[in-house]
Amino acid sequence: MRAPVPLAHAHRLLNHGPTTLVSATHGGRRNVMAAAWVMPLDFTPPKFAAVVAADTFTRELLVAAGECVLHAPTTAQTGLTYALGSCSGRDGDKFARFGLRAEAGSVVQAPMLAGCAAWLECRRLPEPDLEARMDLFVLECVAAWADDALWRDGEWRFIDGGPRTIHHSKGGVFFATGERFVARS
C-alpha cells in the first residue's frame, strides 16, 4: 500500500540508482516516460537531478507545468518501463494505450502511476542554462511515497521472490535490485 515517506528520507528512495518513470501533465494533456539518468542531488530539502531529453513530450509538459512525479517502477513493470521509454505520448495518450491506472499527486497535479515501488512529487527548480546545455533538470521533492510492502523503517527491504526496483543496463535489459549487504569495514 502507498504510504508517505518523510522528506528527510526521500533521497534514499533513489539512492541505489534505480531506473525511473517521469510523469507530467499540463493543459489537459499528460505523459509518462522512462528515465534512467536520475539521481539525488541534496538531502534537505531533497533535490534530484534528472536528464530529460530535449525532444520529449514529458519535458514539454514538465516545463509548462513546473512539476512532475518521479517513480521507481518494479520488476513486474519491466516490460512496461521499456515500452514507455520506446514510444512518444505525442502519438496518443500512453495511459489509455497501456491501460494504466493513475491518480493526481497530493501536492502536484502530475499523475502517480499505480503499482510502482516509490513516488516522488517534485517541483522544477528552473535552471534554463543547465536544461538547454545538458538536458539536466533540478527537481525539489515536495512529497514522497513508497509501497509499504517494500519500504520499512526508512529503507528498502525487499522480500525474496517479491517485486524489487529495477536498474537499466542497456536497451531493454534491466537488473533487479539484488541482495542486501551491511558493510563491515
Next chain:
Amino acid sequence: MRAPVPLAHAHRLLNHGPTTLVSATHGGRRNVMAAAWVMPLDFTPPKFAAVVAADTFTRELLVAAGECVLHAPTTAQTGLTYALGSCSGRDGDKFARFGLRAEAGSVVQAPMLAGCAAWLECRRLPEPDLEARMDLFVLECVAAWADDALWRDGEWRFIDGGPRTIHHSKGGVFFATGERFVARS
C-alpha cells in the same frame, strides 16, 4: 582482467546506478572516496555528473588536477567502499592505511584501484557555478575499462555467486546488482 571498453559503451558501465569510488591525485598527494550520486549525462563524448561534497580532500585534488577516475567497486569491496566513504584522506594516505593496490590511469594520472568492476578515466569539464552551488561536477570520460570476467559483449554479465557491482541504500547498507531481465513489452 582489466580490458578496455569502447568510449561509445562507457555510459553503460554506470547506467544501472551503482555506487562509485572517485580517485584523484595532485602534487604528490592522492585520495579515493565513495560517491553514490554519480550518473551518465551524455553518450558521445561520454559525460558523467558526480556530486562531490565541498569539503572533501578528493574534490580539492580533482579541481587542482582537472581529472579523476570513477570506479565501480564490487560486492567484495563493500566494506572497503563504506570505509573509504567514512574517513578523510587529510588524516593520512588511504592507500597506505587500507593496503590498496593502484596504478596511474592510461590517460589521466589519478590512481586506478585494483579489484574493481569498472574504471572510467575522466577529465573535469569546469562548471564553477554548478560546482559551487550544487557540488555537481561534469566529467568527460576519456578512457574506460572493465573486468572482462564481469563485462562481455558491451554489457554487464555477472555470474551467479561471483562479484557484482553494488548500490548504496543508506549509511553502510548496500544492494548487489541483482538478476538480469530482458524486457518484453
